[in-house]
Amino acid sequence: MTAVLETAQIRPVVVAALAEDAPSGDVTSQVFVPADAVATADVVAREPGVMAGVEVLTVVFAEVDPQVRVVRHIDDGQEFAAGDVLATVSGPARAILRGERIALNLLQRLCGIATLTAAHVQAVAHTRARVVDTRKTTPGLRVLERHAVRCGGGFNHRFSLSDAVMAKDNHLALTDDITAAIRAARAQIPHTMHLEVEVDRLDQVEAVLAGGVDTIMLDNFSLDDLRAGVELVGDRAVVEASGGVRLDTIGAIAETGVDVISVGALTHGVRALDLGLDVRISRD
Structure with missing residues (x-):
């Protein structure tokens, strides 16, 4: 069984990344997206892979706005296919757009590592x-x-x-x-x-x-x-x-x-x- 990645391990990385990405706020969303707008977003796989760090989604969006809700449809270590919905995020639209890039940057890298590792493991099975x-x-x-x-x-x-x-x-x-x-x-x-x-x-x-x-x-x-x-x-x-x-x-x-x-x-x-x-x- 894959060990759980704890919030305490993820949060310092997320806090630093969010501060780097928008030190004075997301000015684009502030001028284009109404403050009362809400959104639902699906995290979708464009190619097959292995999940790693799905908890990152929860930590990123909770840090941006505690009102954002994340529902995960897959656990770490599980395989997914192209087109699969890996998680669903809902809540204030500005908050979702604010956290989008950081959440994807981290999750894409971690899934890339897990997928590449799985290929090497299979080659020596x-x-x-x-x-x-x-x-x-x-x-x-x-x-x-x-x-x-x-x-x-x-x-x-x-x-x-x-x-x-x-x-x-x-x-x-x-x-x-x-x-x-x-x-x-x-x-x-x-x-x-x-x-x-x-x-x-x-x-x-x-x-x-x-x-x-x-x-x-x-x-x-x-x-x-x-x-x-x-x-x-x-x-x-x-x-x-x-x-x-x-x-x-x-x-x-x-x-x-x-x-x-x-x-x-x-x-x-x-x-x-x-x-x-x-x-x-x-x-x-």
Whole structure:
């Protein structure tokens, strides 16, 4: 079951976005739309996808005007088809028009992430590999974007730099003895903290494993080297593949036997899904 995205996680993003979009109010609606006009609007899918962040609609319109009512017709993690009505919004017309773009901007991006993630998950469904995200998220939107990954059936990597030790090439650039460096790092962290180390060559694997890691990341390895790496590591650590993973390559990567495949493109290379708000305005 997909975890619920809480209002407290969404609201700071929405408040900042609304302030950016109309710092002095929506002047267009003020001069063209009567103050007493009411509207009903359908959030309609222009293409198929997977829902993520539907609660964003409620938070956006509640922030604009508590009189706006949002009825959701689909839950996070559910698939939808082109033409499906995903939610219905009703209330003061000016408020609906004020919140329209922010609501769609966020929902389109989150649904795009969920849909892209679902495609990657489906491509590895015949293997044991997990599809996970990375820290390549939009600044300020990480909690929302990572929720969208889960809606698409993926998993989350560490949330922040504070959550786990993850040594990459830049961290180890001045290290002559990788094994000793890893052991020293292990001695400094709590026993509950995960320790992962990236390698970019097969001949580094044994030295890293000797240090006592939980996960070893095989970065930008060929398929043959991934297979060799998986065999070499065995059950001594979790094996993660990373680097330039695409939808057309992830299946073959998963078939090498890796446990985890991290895909930065899930969040940094995503296309917003095409959703629209079809508005009908009337007078009270």
